[in-house]
Amino acid sequence: MVELCAEQDPARITTAAIAARMGVTQGALFRHFTGKDEMWQAVVAWITERLMRRLDAAVDRRATPLMALEAMFMAHTDFIVEHPGVPRLIFGQLQHAEPTDATRLLRSMLAKYRERLAAILTEGRASGELRADLNIETAATQFIGTVQGLVVQSLIDDDVARIAEQAPEAFLLYRRAVQAREET
Numbered sequence: 588m589v590e591l592c593a594e595q596d597p598a599r600i601t602t603a604a605i606a607a608r609m610g611v612t613q614g615a616l617f618r619h620f621t622g623k624d625e626m627w628q629a630v631v632a633w634i635t636e637r638l639m640r641r642l643d644a645a646v647d648r649r650a651t652p653l654m655a656l657e658a659m660f661m662a663h664t665d666f667i668v669e670h671p672g673v674p675r676l677i678f679g680q681l682q683h684a685e686p687t688d689a690t691r692l693l694r695s696m697l698a699k700y701r702e703r704l705a706a707i708l709t710e711g712r713a714s715g716e717l718r719a720d721l722n723i724e725t726a727a728t729q730f731i732g733t734v735q736g737l738v739v740q741s742l743i744d745d746d747v748a749r750i751a752e753q754a755p756e757a758f759l760l761y762r763r764a765v766q767a768r769e770e771t
Contacts, residue, residue, distance in 0.1 A: 589673060628687075631692045656704075
């Protein structure tokens, strides 16, 4: 379904299209899922597991909070480039007026992401690597917003590869905003 989301509006993806992409019948799909909502929930669970595992692996190898933030940023943008349907799926799910199980899973994932960021930012502030006056909540929001800005611009330009090109410079701008200033 993630691949289909890269090609078309997720709200318009039919179970027939899903079955055709998977090379199975619709009946086979419904032996595993009670409906499309359950399919979306499974896809969101897949995204959550893979993205969070990738972020954790990137962060765990880094010696300093700034290095961890950069590794997390690049791992996230690389994931999007590899799976361009993910942003469309996420944005589509978050637009539902009534929360679905998939929406609740997404919100839970985003809360875990934010907690992970806040922990790194707090560690960086405590170590003196990040600004002493850094507002952790604002810095986490800006980090996520920087990734989202790259994603939205790539959707507007219909060029996901631009994310990979622009990510290093975008992170550098973020880094300059949060990094402690050296005394001269």
